[in-house]
Structure formats: structure tokens, C-alpha cells
Amino acid sequence: MRWGALLSHRTVLGMMLGFFCMNFVKYFFITWFPSYLLEARGFSLAQLGTLGMIPALCAIPGGRIGGATSDALFRRSWSMTAARKTCLVGGMLLSSCIVLCAFAQSPLLAIVLFSVTYVSLSFVSANAWSLPGDVAPTRRHVATISAIQNTASNVAGILTSTFTGVMLTLTHGSFLIPLVTAGAFCVIGAGAYLFVVGPVEPMTMKSSDDEGVALKVT
Numbered sequence: 001m002r003w004g005a006l007l008s009h010r011t012v013l014g015m016m017l018g019f020f021c022m023n024f025v026k027y028f029f030i031t032w033f034p035s036y037l038l039e040a041r042g043f044s045l046a047q048l049g050t051l052g053m054i055p056a057l058c059a060i061p062g063g064r065i066g067g068a069t070s071d072a073l074f075r076r077s078w079s080m081t082a083a084r085k086t087c088l089v090g091g092m093l094l095s096s097c098i099v100l101c102a103f104a105q106s107p108l109l110a111i112v113l114f115s116v117t118y119v120s121l122s123f124v125s126a127n128a129w130s131l132p133g134d135v136a137p138t139r140r141h142v143a144t145i146s147a148i149q150n151t152a153s154n155v156a157g158i159l160t161s162t163f164t165g166v167m168l169t170l171t172h173g174s175f176l177i178p179l180v181t182a183g184a185f186c187v188i189g190a191g192a193y194l195f196v197v198g199p200v201e202p203m204t205m206k207s208s209d210d211e212g213v214a215l216k217v218t
Helices: 003-007 010-031 033-039 045-075 080-095 107-128 131-135 139-170 176-196
Strands: none
Touching: 003 010, 003 139, 010 033, 010 080, 010 107, 010 131, 010 139, 010 176, 033 045, 045 080, 045 107, 080 107, 080 131, 080 176, 131 139, 139 176
């Protein structure tokens, strides 16, 4: 099976878009979050090293909770599609509260909102990384699908750092547009997982040979 066959499947495209949106927001924390606290919130270096680490610390159990939640729903007779998509869509929508950080008057409230966002992204990430194993047409395609969606996500990481830097230059240091854009991508990601990703089950696809044999592994 060629990569083109995988890339033409709506579920793989939805996974790429959803993971792209998730990492667009997550890479804000990796690249520009310290600068935001220093420049927009007036944090000292000491506060950056204490209060600034709260969102990342909160995100650590977020992945564990996200995976455990979808597995628990599945064990309670939810379909795999319902279990995974509930966590994916719900987590992406909740992470959109990053928009409110741009308007929060209190630095402490902003930290709380950033923490909710980061926890939600980690919650989504556990389920997003489960999808390749859930939808791969054969076991030999799990790593390939994982690599495809991860490529899309890392492109988002590149764009986040560049886009934020350009916006700060154009707006003389305002983080309003980057934060609002991040929130919009959260909503777009939720839509991708809800509407573009198909049923969470092994995909039926045609092989790359001339016979066009349908592959389906259950």
C-alpha cells in the first residue's frame, strides 16, 4: 500500500488536521509562553520559574487522564468511535479557553486558564496517539500513520513560532492575535475530529497492486 492511498483517506486527513491544530497551540507553550509572561504579564524571572511552570506541571497527568477516560468509556460499552471522539472533541473545545487569557485582568487568572488549556491538550494528545492503532488497516501501517500525523503536527510547531513572532512585530508586542488564533485552531481541531475523521475502526483501503484487493483487518 502506498502512502498516497493513506493520504487520500478522510480519516487520515482528519487526524492530520486535528493534530496540526493541537500542536499549533501546544507549541505556543514550548516557544513563546515564557516571553508572554515576561513581556505581557510583567513576570520576574523568579516568578517565571515558579508560577510559570504551573501549566506544564498540570499537563503531566492530563495525558494519563485522557487515555484512562476513553478506555473507561469503551469498557462501559461505548463504541470506540464515541469513546475516542468524545475525549478528542471535548478536550479541543475546552482548550479554546486560551482565548480568554488575552482578556484576563489578573495574571493569576491567566495562569489558571493556561493550565486548563495545557491539561486539555495533553488530554487530547493521549487519544490522538491512540488513533493510528485504532484505524490502521494492518498492524504494519500503525507507525506509518503515526508518522504522517506527526509530520503535520510538527509543521504546526514551525508555523506557530514564526506566526507569533511576525504578529508581535506587526502589533508592537501584542499577544492578542496569536492567542485568539490559537483558540480558533482549537475549535477547528475539534471540528476535524468530529466531522472529518470517520468511524474509529480499521480502515478499508485498496492495495497498491493491480488487483485492487480490499484490505480490512478487524
